Amino acid sequence: MVHRANISQATLVRLPGYLRYLTDRAKEGYEHISSTVIAKDMHLNPVQVRKDLAVASRVAGKPKAGFSLTELIRDIEDFLGFHHVANAVLMGAGQLGSALMGYEGFTNYGLNIVAAFDKNPAVQGKKVNGKPVLPVEELSRVVKENHVSIGIITVGKEHAQEVAETLIAAGIRGIWNFAPQHLLLPAEIAIKHEDMAASLAILSKKLFDLDN
Amino acid sequence: MVHRANISQATLVRLPGYLRYLTDRAKEGYEHISSTVIAKDMHLNPVQVRKDLAVASRVAGKPKAGFSLTELIRDIEDFLGFHHVANAVLMGAGQLGSALMGYEGFTNYGLNIVAAFDKNPAVQGKKVNGKPVLPVEELSRVVKENHVSIGIITVGKEHAQEVAETLIAAGIRGIWNFAPQHLLLPAEIAIKHEDMAASLAILSKKLFDLDN
């Protein structure tokens, strides 16, 4: 979870990218890195890199040497809340839902999927990728007992709105929607649409720009 | 595929959102909609809505009535290239890869996954969600024969860089990376990282902002 307020969305979105890049360099055995090198490898502006890093870390870079990799990685992980676990439930234990239950990134990101919920009795009571699959009747109890703040929606698009309302009724305050479906929700609910169409549009534009 | 050049990334990312919302309203039987209503439901500024729509469509809104839903939907779909199919290959027919092969959104978005590639002989030659799974040896041939421009990476992060290089060697020019791994690539390759960590950070910030 993010703990400081004064951060632009643009910077926030870039931080996980720095983290992956820096982790890579640390694995290769480097101990320091300069903003100019980061900028070149990530196709960014070096001043932007320094400003972004300064938002997440108070560690000073050393002229000539650059920044300490381990300190930088630690501070960005702290800033992004990777060391502070948040609980989530997942709605819809289909193919995409099952894949997310086993997604190797989430544990690193501080996201813990407590349980999945599915209306199919054949999977209820079973475990998928180590996560229990339960009937929706148990949602409210699980949310309360585990202080779950995030609901992940991986049902078919025709059920997404209904499932979102069920989540809100159960006490969820943040929704991560993987269904290709617009959700009409009250303003006090945080919503992030995992937008495959938008991602594809961005990739297409990059391809187009390379040709023109 | 996107066909016009002068568009900001901010607008581009919002367009698929409009599309989902407008499609919903059309399904409900509406024929016209005003930018003020769109703005309210999507938590945006009405002027921004009008400017965004004007980028994708030349259809004029009518004072008092608003915009024609069917015309708007048609134009945005055209603009985003949903009617112009692009071919892709998918690397790694594991859980996430299999889920993407069956993702209901892609066909609507104009993305056609031609085939998947996996090193596991047990799945080679089989079909997953209707898509053939092949050995990597056939990648170059498939890319050339089908004019494939996009490669989707759903292998484990430790193989992502290597797979990206294989894709580039086969002639791919755009990469959609679902592995939580930084890729070091030449500038002439278009890359879109599907960044779960960034999405989670955005959702966390929204939750945080609601509390403060």
Added chain:
DNA sequence: TAGATTGTTAATCGATTAACAATC
């Protein structure tokens, strides 16, 4: 007609980039 809504121009806001003195 009266009023809601559009499209556009101007003003504001915020993010990126350039310039540069400080420093290891």
Added chain:
DNA sequence: TAGATTGTTAATCGATTAACAATC
């Protein structure tokens, strides 16, 4: 020392929002 690199201030760029005449 000389030079690469940092952190910060100022300038630029672009996106968002406000204001408002035109119009159905």
